[in-house]
Amino acid sequence: MLDPNYVHERKVYVQLVLRFRFGREEDESMGYNFVKTLYLDTTQLYPPLQGGATPTTEIQRTLISKLGNFAFPFKLDFPKLSSPSYVMMQGWEDEGALIGVEFEVMSFVGANEQDIHKRSSCCLMVRRLMECPARFFDLPAPSGCSTKTFLTCFGAVTLEASLTSNVYFPEEDIPVKVSVKNNTSRDIKRLKVKVVQMSEVPIFNDSQTRYKTLLKMDDVVNMPPSSSLSRDYMLMPVVPSKTARGQVFLQGELRSDSPPTLAPSTILHPGVDKRDIFGVFISYIVRVKVTLGALTGDAILDLPFVLAVQQGT
Structure with missing residues (x-):
């Protein structure tokens, strides 16, 4: 007017x-x-x-x-x-x-x-929000299988994991099913499952992906050689405490007193290359890690998922 x-x-x-x-x-x-x-x-x-x-x-x-x-x-x-x-x-x-x-x-x-x-x-x-397309909800739930060998021991570790959906919302439980087969000559001591936010700034030529753990579950296990294990975990993507400073992106708010919300996944428009995005590119994974010891190494499996805009935002 x-x-x-x-x-x-x-x-x-x-x-x-x-x-x-x-x-x-x-x-x-x-x-x-x-x-x-x-x-x-x-x-x-x-x-x-x-x-x-x-x-x-x-x-x-x-x-x-x-x-x-x-x-x-x-x-x-x-x-x-x-x-x-x-x-x-x-x-x-x-x-x-x-x-x-x-x-x-x-x-x-x-x-x-x-x-x-x-x-x-x-x-x-x-504030610009990007609604998650309906087709993303119809995609199969992420799952994966990885087999890794190690230089300091015989055999291999087989790691399988799966989620129940391709799309989740902030503060919604993420069920994770994990199966491990220890076919090595070493004991498996730890099993870690965590939610990780990945951020990139594509416009920079030296753009690097930053990984920030939002939530982690550290499970102490005792898996001798030739044993197997199946576990179910429940993770919830939430805003971490301020002590976890730096590299955690939130959804932009119009008011300073609004409760913080995790930044939703960046959804590319069809035909747009990620390298052409002006701003920040956000994505999420559930990372499963099996630890055999400091001298042996880890077996890692990543399951990508989409974090959508909170309903009613």
Whole structure:
């Protein structure tokens, strides 16, 4: 809604803005900042362009009827290459903003699209969520089998694991079924099952995957050679304590007092390559590890799953 007496002979625009912070605010110095700003979509609202009218929604029509003739509806499109709204969790020692992706809608009055002044603009934070497609729920539940041999002992370890679904929600139990066959000459001492969040920043040439354990179950077992074992575990993906500082991404929130929620998995648009994503790429796995000792090594099996946006968010 605008005041034509204030606009006068100028124009009114609305923009969708993406701000990607790729470094800690407390590390900024000498005028250098770790923020990239992209203006994703711009629409001229006033004066209305000829033939530029777009179909309005029921909510927009209701607002126009209440606000009057100088209320103008608009539509902005999120680009397929931008990630959802993510923010890195702050630890006890962190200060200022950390790595994350934020969006805002900015409207301003100016002579053209580049004539932006703070006194003639207003901003509204928005949050981008990506709904998990229905086809993901119909995919088979993840399962896997791995056989590993070791240099310091004879034989091999066979590790099998499976989940009950391809998609889970934050704070939902994840049942994990694990089977181990010890065909080596060594005893198996430990069996570890954990939920791991993996994060990448694809736009960097030296992008590395960061692994952060969210929840771990350490099971002390005693498996002599030629023995087998089957166990069922229940894990719940939850936000870790602040002592686990760094590299844990949360879902972007509009209010500072909102309860923290784990960042959902990044779901690529069909035809988009992960290396072209602007922002952060998030994925999850359940990792099962069998330990034979410090000198022998481990047998590891990863089961990828999708963490969807919490229902009712």
